Amino acid sequence: MSKNILFYIPTIDQGSGGIRQYSFNMLKMISENDTGEFNFFIYHKRNDKMFLEIIEKKANFKLIPTHFIAKTLIKGYNLLGKVISFLTFEKIIFKKEFYDFLIKKHEIQIVHCPYQFIPKTKKAKLITTMHDVQEIHFPEFFSEDELKNRAVNYPDYMERADTIIVSYNHIKEDLVNFFKINPLKIKTLLIGLNDLWIAEYFNKGIKFDFKTDFESYLLYPANAWKHKNHIKLLEAINFLKNQNKIINFLFTGDFTSDHGLFLINKIEEFELQNQIILKGIVSQDELYSIYQNATGVVVPTLYEAGSYPLYESIYIEKPVVCSNVTSLPETIGDNKFVFNPLDKIDIADKVEKLYFDEDYRNVSRLNAIKMKNELKSNNSIKTIYSVYRNL
Template identity: 25%
Template sequence: MKTKNIFVDCHVFDGNFQGTTTYLKGLYTELLKDKTKLFYFGASNIAFLKTIFGTHDNLTYVSYKSKNKFYRLLFDIPGIIKKNNIDFAHFQYVVPPIKSCKYIVTIHDVLFLDFPEYFPLIYRIKNKFLFKTSAKRSDVVLSVSEYSKKQIQKHFGIEKVTITPNAIDSVYFETYNKEEVQKQVRDKFKATNYFLYVSRWEPRKNHDRLLKAFVENEYYKTHSLVFVGNKAIENKVYNDYYTSLPDEIKATIFSFSKVNSQDLLVLVRGADLSIYPSIAEGFGIPPLESLAANIPTICSNTTAMADFEFFGDCLFNPLDLEDLKNKIKIGLNDTQMDQKRNQMKAKFTWQFAAEQFKKAIS
């Protein structure tokens, strides 16, 4: 069997951790075990990338000459592909305009087409063109959920889409001392007895409805509310509501951005309850990570998250404030954690995602 040379554009690791970094880390940590393939990982910060993937006989790190995305796509990557006789090059969402090998593209979602009201017009026009063109020009199109697959097929007319679902980093399943973790959070972040929501800030992420449930049920008297995520699209409804609150309630609401992976793990483990009220997702990793860490978790039941049936009575309609309030009470008294955790662990594995990937490129 001929050894395949696979290039992976890892520029996302030069920024902050997000869904695409989790996906690439999990998928390629598993694929690197296949010694019939040689991998070339490209990024600007090679030193950091090495801390993620380590050293392997079948892995070569290649450094980009520029951090400019246009230079990367037009010059850096085509040069790397030619120099290393690459068979397949793997990209997230957008592929280079010059094609000199087979392309793999993962399109995690097309939510901007399904829920246009949550995205700026220019963003929708630009990304519809880029994502559709990239999908049409690629030899292998991947996505992360049945929901996203169907929407890509619907909007782009691409019939062949392979699902390589996300899974959970094994570190989230490790045992830990809850009291020690809570002390770490208290010392570094000043938060105690808190509800946690991990997600970047966009209107579709529904931060405003969670804040309203927290305030109206007066949880601020016994708990804090912790948001972890970077700013993306301004949520005016949240901003206006938060501004109207008295200072004593604001003092129980924390917001952290640019949180590294280790601090995120600590914040997840220290929570009393993890809440994921997003209205629309291509997958939705954070509620699975908190469940893996044995944290009571309630989750939205829409779009790709409808596949998370193991959450049972802890799923809720993210547009229904009363349902959210009710599920917070149920989540705080959840007695089915072990069963849910085992079902989730069996359903989503990086081994399965890697097998689907290898089938798609064979």
């Protein structure tokens, strides 16, 4: 008997950063290796073309759009119980959860949430992905409310989940050490490079014209979150500028947060406006074009479970340098292309080589090809199907 699986991504969008990419890559991997033994119901808003294209290709993949009407009716039903209780002075509870309604309607056996959340229901088995517990290592990057939210909700998600998925063993170790999670409950599953969104563009040889004021530029695609470490990269660019070494950059991602505005002020303070273009959140087509036309990619992050800009650069064989944190050195596979993300001089050295030294870029490109062959295939699909079968 086939199982019905609810793939729960109601509000994932471009502003979600790597979580959107991970969710898409997970669904793409499942779709391309579909055995037909499971039916997938994807709970998602209607307007994300990437997800819709996957769903439309498979008869056993069905879009469940966000149910505003159903949610409203259920809230009204629960409110009615409170009103009757108030009027009669008796405790009368009409309680119905929206998630239970969704599960019952579609006969769901498993809810798979590919990010750090799971709905409150006891009507199905639950899978969550814990991308990181960054707040343990860098609490200063979070507001007091964010820290409280994680402190309350993350242990709850992990406790209620039947299976927890992580991408790397260092995340599993954090969950075991800091939250005392049973290691048998945690599955390490790294999605192969073949399942990246960018693979379809690259394998088809798609080319786009991309116009910019720069004849050449380096790229850093990341939202303006503190752990992405734009500030040290700006300090390195400024350090090089003061040596008359002018390096152009494109930043993609959301810069509308308080920290994003802080970074914009830093760009002005360092007088880097003529060297840096902020593109904001861009479409997949435009991002691929920006990647293809870039001289190279820089990933100066302070913390990642795994870096999608690094994976994507490797897949399209683009010269790339990155910080020496968590899984990144293992992913890039050669210390010639890593730096200390807290040291602006070390960052500047690698950025300068990447921009001006063609031989360095060629060696980086060859390294990307080598690592791509090592990383593009793995047993991820066997792992997730085994989880589904055993729940």
